[in-house]
Amino acid sequence: WRDFRLKWDPKKFDDVSVARIFHYYVWIPDLEILQAFETTRNGVRVVLYSTGELLHIPPIKVKLRCYRQDDGDYNCPFSVASWVWDGSYVDLxxxxxxxxxxxxxxxxLPGTTVVGTTAEKKTMYxxxxxxxxPSMQFNITLRENWDQSLNEISPA
Known part of the structure; x- marks a missing residue:
């Protein structure tokens, strides 16, 4: 995202055009992964450019509920949205x-293969x-392949 208040002229600061700062020094969107029953985030630095552009990609570990379909595949839906900020502040x-x-x-995961993913933007009023x-709706489709993974692990 871009924050005009964090913009600077690199020529005035020894040609420094990029800074790496701790995430708690800047505003971070309150994006949440909905439908997750466990989420782990590790704090990382934010890359701040002289243009006011910020790059923040925190490593996130997420556990989702997946639903078995008639064909045996599993759909794992989840959404990402802000609880507080509307689309004029945070647009996805x-x-x-x-x-x-x-x-x-x-x-x-062992014994599974990703067979498809989808992403769809939705806007609620x-x-x-x-x-x-706005929110982003995602789905990961998994297929079990235990027989194949067991053959790869077990000696013939």
Whole structure:
């Protein structure tokens, strides 16, 4: 995100155009992973650019409830939203325009394979308020493959 109050001219500060600061020194959006029954976050630094742009990607460990489908696959839905800030303050959007989850750092469970992911942006309007409240709805589809994983572990 961008915060105009954190903008500076690098020429006035020995050509320093990037700073790494602790996350508690800046405002962090109160984004929550809804439907998670356990979430662990580790505090990390924020990368602050002279343009006022901030980059904050905290490592998050999430445990989700997954639901078995008729075909045997499991759907694991979850949402990300702000509890307090409306869309004029925090607007959510697709990462790099992709309508799927980036699984670069995803750690698969033994005996399962990710067979699909989806991402969808939704915007709610409540009777009380004219402001939009955006959220991102995600789903991970898993397939059990215990037989295959057991063959890979067990000697033939």
């Amino acid at each position: 959007d697709y990462f790099e325009g992709k309508r799927e989850i980036d699984l670069t750092d995803f750690i698969e 409540y009777p009380c308020c004219p402001e939009p409240y």
